[in-house]
Amino acid sequence: MTEIIVSALGKIILHGEHSVVYGRSAIACSLNIRTYLKLSQTKDERVSLVFPDIDLTQSWSLEEVNSIQFSQGCEILNPNPPTEDVIKQLKKIAGSGATEINNTASIVFLYIYLSLCKNRKQGIELKVKSELPIGAGLGSSAGFSVCLSSAFLILTGNVSAPGSDNIWKSDDLELINKWAFMGETLNHGTPSGIDNSIATYGKAIKLKSGTVHKLDKIPNLRILLINTKIPRCTKDLVAGVRRKYEMYEGIITPVLNSMEAIVSRCEAVLSDMTGNHCDVTSCYKKLQDLIDMNHDLLRFLGVSHPSLESVCKTCQQYGLHCKLTGAGGGGCAFCLISPETTEETLQTVEIELKKQNFECWETSVGGNGVMCHDPACGTTSSIPDFLKTT
Ligand SMILES: Nc1ncnc2c1ncn2[C@@H]1O[C@H](COP(=O)(O)OP(=O)(O)OP(=O)(O)O)[C@@H](O)[C@H]1O
Numbered sequence: 001m002t003e004i005i006v007s008a009l010g011k012i013i014l015h016g017e018h019s020v021v022y023g024r025s026a027i028a029c030s031l032n033i034r035t036y037l038k039l040s041q042t043k044d045e046r047v048s049l050v051f052p053d054i055d056l057t058q059s060w061s062l063e064e065v066n067s068i069q070f071s072q073g074c075e076i077l078n079p080n081p082p083t084e085d086v087i088k089q090l091k092k093i094a095g096s097g098a099t100e101i102n103n104t105a106s107i108v109f110l111y112i113y114l115s116l117c118k119n120r121k122q123g124i125e126l127k128v129k130s131e132l133p134i135g136a137g138l139g140s141s142a143g144f145s146v147c148l149s150s151a152f153l154i155l156t157g158n159v160s161a162p163g164s165d166n167i168w169k170s171d172d173l174e175l176i177n178k179w180a181f182m183g184e185t186l187n188h189g190t191p192s193g194i195d196n197s198i199a200t201y202g203k204a205i206k207l208k209s210g211t212v213h214k215l216d217k218i219p220n221l222r223i224l225l226i227n228t229k230i231p232r233c234t235k236d237l238v239a240g241v242r243r244k245y246e247m248y249e250g251i252i253t254p255v256l257n258s259m260e261a262i263v264s265r266c267e268a269v270l271s272d273m274t275g276n277h278c279d280v281t282s283c284y285k286k287l288q289d290l291i292d293m294n295h296d297l298l299r300f301l302g303v304s305h306p307s308l309e310s311v312c313k314t315c316q317q318y319g320l321h322c323k324l325t326g327a328g329g330g331g332c333a334f335c336l337i338s339p340e341t342t343e344e345t346l347q348t349v350e351i352e353l354k355k356q357n358f359e360c361w362e363t364s365v366g367g368n369g370v371m372c373h374d375p376a377c378g379t380t381s382s383i384p385d386f387l388k389t390t
């Protein structure tokens, strides 16, 4: 019986969230915090979803799923964004009683499943478990979409699973990324593609107007992640910025241009740091200035939140520099830990943040993108127990 286990990782956007939706550049780094998916073929002639992170368990008979009039007319190598009509059909099937959160997850699943697997005769069960906080700015939706697209592209033989070296063919990665982008489109309408691309390719990337540039050399940055635990939804935040842009284009455009300039300064500093072309202290000082400036601009766009302001203020009191990451509106911020930050300062800041009921943990950037965990080659050790075959 076929079983496919895949995983994809989360990210921080160093700079360029929101402006990247308007064709400016953004830099994202992967975090080694992963979402795992297990696809099992079953004998029960049903299609079943078990998504405990969003409290969703759902099941349809194969007959029900195969009877759906799905008129997307999609080419596998070139998926089309779902039309309004298709979205309407998917919403109906996904279930009217569901909450918006798990309804969207079911819609993304159904779109990818029906586009790639319609009329299959064998039942499947899909389990997803993430180490990422969901809806907190660390790219959980993109990790989810990359897992779905890679699992179904492998199941249908459209991409080949890599061996234990986890080296995928570049065309296969490109195809996984294209389908994951469709998932992100369903999640929030006008994604830039940065989140699905970093979840697919890993390490660090710069994205501009949909084109991915891999950043081969970036320094090993130490990051303190802070989760305000304020729930938010990327779709609403992106829509809020769109409203502002449409109403005040002449005012917002220079802000987006400043964000682009921040990305290019950041890229130059990172490159100086890896080439040992600058004094470490002055490089960190520049990175810190860029973080402060970008957070101010994001606040100007209306995507901060009182909790994120408290996080930044607390960090500033101890000489640390912090910005929101991802769509904002709550969720996570990150703080850059420089070589001059003492462990004592770090501990004190963490205590202060925890007193305000924020969650924080230290991490570093980098990590493989999409991975296939083949039970036959022993790479399943890291997968959550919940997904392990009993
Ligand atoms: N483990 C998971 N299981 C099921 N659905 C998930 C999972 N992770 C993410 N999702 C889907 O992604 C949605 C959250 O996406 P959203 O884009 O709002 O937040 P995010 O991706 O965590 O943050 P950002 O887009 O700012 O990086 C959830 O509502 C759900 O539909």
Ligand SMILES: C[C@@](O)(CCO)CC(=O)[O-]
Binding pocket: 013, 016, 017, 018, 019, 020, 021, 137, 139, 190, 191, 192, 193, 194, 195, 234, 238, 325, 326, 327
């Ligand atoms: C807010 C945004 O810029 C990043 C979300 O992680 C949206 C996107 O780029 O699709």
Ligand SMILES: [Mg+2]
Binding pocket: 139, 140, 141, 142, 187, 195, 234
């Ligand atoms: Mg998202």
